[in-house]
Amino acid sequence: MRAWACVWQWGIVMIQTGIVGYGLAGRLFHAYLVSRTEGLQLTAVASRDPERRVQARRDWSVDTHETLTDLLADDGIRLVILATPHHTHASLAIEAMEAGRHVVVDKVMCMSAAEAEELIAVSRRRGAMLSVFHNRRWDWGYLTVRKAIEDGLLGDPFLVERAVHRFRASRGWRTSRADSGGLLYDWGAHLVDQGLQLLAGRPAAVHCKGHKRVWEGDIEDHVTCTLYFETGAEYRMEISNLSHISKPHWYVLGTRGSLVKTGLDPQEDWMKKGRIEDAVEAPEDRVRVAAERDGAVEETILDPVKGSWVDYYRNIAAVLAEGAELAVQPREMMDLMKVLDAATESLETGRVVSMS
Numbered sequence: 001m002r003a004w005a006c007v008w009q010w011g012i013v014m015i016q017t018g019i020v021g022y023g024l025a026g027r028l029f030h031a032y033l034v035s036r037t038e039g040l041q042l043t044a045v046a047s048r049d050p051e052r053r054v055q056a057r058r059d060w061s062v063d064t065h066e067t068l069t070d071l072l073a074d075d076g077i078r079l080v081i082l083a084t085p086h087h088t089h090a091s092l093a094i095e096a097m098e099a100g101r102h103v104v105v106d107k108v109m110c111m112s113a114a115e116a117e118e119l120i121a122v123s124r125r126r127g128a129m130l131s132v133f134h135n136r137r138w139d140w141g142y143l144t145v146r147k148a149i150e151d152g153l154l155g156d157p158f159l160v161e162r163a164v165h166r167f168r169a170s171r172g173w174r175t176s177r178a179d180s181g182g183l184l185y186d187w188g189a190h191l192v193d194q195g196l197q198l199l200a201g202r203p204a205a206v207h208c209k210g211h212k213r214v215w216e217g218d219i220e221d222h223v224t225c226t227l228y229f230e231t232g233a234e235y236r237m238e239i240s241n242l243s244h245i246s247k248p249h250w251y252v253l254g255t256r257g258s259l260v261k262t263g264l265d266p267q268e269d270w271m272k273k274g275r276i277e278d279a280v281e282a283p284e285d286r287v288r289v290a291a292e293r294d295g296a297v298e299e300t301i302l303d304p305v306k307g308s309w310v311d312y313y314r315n316i317a318a319v320l321a322e323g324a325e326l327a328v329q330p331r332e333m334m335d336l337m338k339v340l341d342a343a344t345e346s347l348e349t350g351r352v353v354s355m356s
Helices: 024-035 050-060 068-072 086-098 113-126 140-150 187-198 267-272 310-322 330-349
Strands: 007-009 012-020 040-046 063-065 079-082 102-106 130-133 157-165 203-211 222-229 234-240 250-254 257-261 288-293 296-301
Touching (some): 012 024, 012 068, 079 086, 086 102, 130 330
Parallel strands (some): 157 234
């Protein structure tokens, strides 16, 4: 890797950061969270859209560029964040790493395990940090469910059901399977990642089914997908753009108890207000557990384990400044992409696809 020129601010080494793509993900998520992270300084944004470049300059007083190639001409940029359509992730990440930059890729990492393998190989050869933005490892619901399982409240969990329901069409490039990969490569990437983190062992097989009923584009409007783990546990995901009434976001059965949680993580709504640190979870959305205790069944409402999406970028800053351990590692993303490869095959064929 090259020797870096660093910016010092109030005695802190600031890692100059550039974002490629200034749509919803680049603007609302990445730029905002970087601005909340000590040790990172947003100094440049690249977008092909001239209006978005104007907005980025107005929002953050940064340099703007039309392309990643233009942004890479700035030798001060040390970290590149890719918030672009999914099908561009692999080629842009490779370009940035070959230019000696560290890279964060918005989920999903790329479009296949083969692309993931190539990205990891370039990262190792160039000595570049490579990570994928899986902020939902810091969701309050996920952290609370994980703690309930680790504390033994449910016994041995054997069935986990996840649902993300809404009634609306996907928009823009997300309606194209070639550009986005479909629903499993969007919200599905988060749900698969949480499942792989939560359940012991690895998936032995995958079975998925999609429905195309209403909206324009060639991606499914509703998809269900089950991961069958070697331990016998099942992890069922349902992602729908056709639902007027939502299922619980979490439903877990164990040998001693059951768990349910409604509602998505509160941090996004508060982030839109510019006050993510003030996020509050609605009381009715808290995790509810019914479990055996002393021969009787008790119902408990759990206090949320409050994560922070800012912690993802705090970890990135610590990795680059202090050599800390990377929280979201490329090898984990390889496992995730293998699941998505199998899920895609299952959607196309209707068969249960072995992961062995």
